Amino acid sequence: MMNNKGFLYKVNKNKTLLLMLLPAVIFFFVFNYLPIVGIIVAFKSYNFSQGIFGSPWIGFDNFKFFFISGQAFIVTRNTVLYNLAFIFVNTVIQITMAILLSEIKNKYFKKLTQSLMFLPYFISWVIVGVITYNIFNFEHGTFNSLLKMFNMQAIDVYSKPIAWIFILILFCAWQGLGYGTVLYLAAIMGIDTEIYEAAEIDGANIFKRIKFITIPSLVPTITILTLLAVGNIFRGNFDMFYNIIGNNGTLFKATDVIDTFTVRALLQSNNVGMAAAAGFYQSVFCFVTIMIVNTLVKKHDEDNALF
């Protein structure tokens, strides 16, 4: 009783703050927590008229189909491998560019190039889809124009799945370069300049300074950004894959990820059950990965843990 009264008193005392939180609380309740309840649709034979709760239970049938078709393995493998490649390539390129830019003394050059490198971040994936088509389409793509210029045979890139692995990695790096570089550059700017001066006096050349001061100082930032990315290793960038690859079935074996698979199952084959099963599978794997990653970090370094 006492406790209850205390609670109401506290609510009353904080009522303005609580009211200020209310819109966001309702928003996340409706658009994030309600769908979590709705996840049971993965175990149902969904039909529109009966809704999520009225539709009959069917146990694991939706999952059976997803796994037996062999799709589960392919899309999971692709999602994880692409993400690993993205993490590795992007981190290396972004750190390299950040280090190079940090040592450039010419302010205007630095500003101009940094601005231009950030530009792709503003380009939508729909437009990146147009750009890849411009470059790689068989009849009049830039790539084939170049090949012809050197008297080489034109290549139909759109029928070669392997090529798209590199194209996707390339455009992912292209889009994220400016953004990531800024993050690492900010970390480099935070390093105490006296350390560099002392090293210089001690005779360390610029390459040694980068190797022994800059890179070690970046380790915490690298760790955090990599961990955040690893936590999402089961999530594919739908926008990117769908706009660059589209519905080109010949490429799916090498390019289909869980997210594109789910959307196609839902919208094109109208297989709500299988789409829900794939989504459920993905959510659970994501959650488990994040938990494992976070526990490992916590053990290693409490400050760098995500929560």
Next chain:
Amino acid sequence: MKKIPKDRKIFNAVAYVVIIIMTLLCIIPIIIVVSGSFTSETSILTDGFNLIPKEFSTSAYSLAFKDPMIILRSYGVTLFVTFSGTIVGLFVTAMTSYVLTRKDFEWRNKFSFYFYFTTLFTGGLVPWYILMIRYLHLKDNYLALILPLLLSVFNILIMKSYMSSIPDAISESAKIDGAGDFTIFIKLILPLSKPALATVGLFIALRYWNDWYNAMLFIDNDKMYSLQYFLYKIVNNIDAYKNIIANSGGSANIKMNLPGESLKMALTVIVTGPIILLYPFVQKYFVQGLTIGAVKG
């Protein structure tokens, strides 16, 4: 003058070359699109896409604006969605973040976790899609374009880390003077948070401007297409668009000669235009904001 040491010389040479190459790689794809939009169709079909138009032509643009209503309508949709979504989203993000930084608010950690949890576990696409369509009835509704991008935990975190750098004493002394929490937020905190507001506002606006996904999921009525989805539809089905234009022109044989490839490029430029024009002004804030986020660590 001080002599530049040898290691510095080598490093600079490498650095300038690498940076210039990377910069070119970043902008060349964009230049190809712009150049393609100013190239005559016959030149594209025979010579392919190039960095500089071989045969200069603006016919793709005059064609794109032949029936300007088609594009302007989508422009209207995107402008409306971007403006309303950014204003509401930014305000709620700031308000939420402020409460979460108030150290005297004893449930702030509980609420923080309530928000943060949504990034750890999600219901996935299907339950969310069913919720939007069957329970909230948002098919062919502008709210379906606005609501999904309104708030994000990431934005709340950026805003929160900036606001926690504002001294608590400001809120405390205003409280002693008898100001209410909401008044403190509006009159004191918002004006002090301008850099964070600019950054987060840009993040939100950029996501609205580039959004095609929600239009694909929820919009069937082609009069309600957002700009990016309109472009998506056209590049994947240029013939359908040619039909619309040919019909509005009246003559059927125009259709055969319509420049499909350069038209796609012109539309791409028209769709991206405003973002690129704004870019020099907003880029500064982006860098600033990302740095704010990074400092938080």
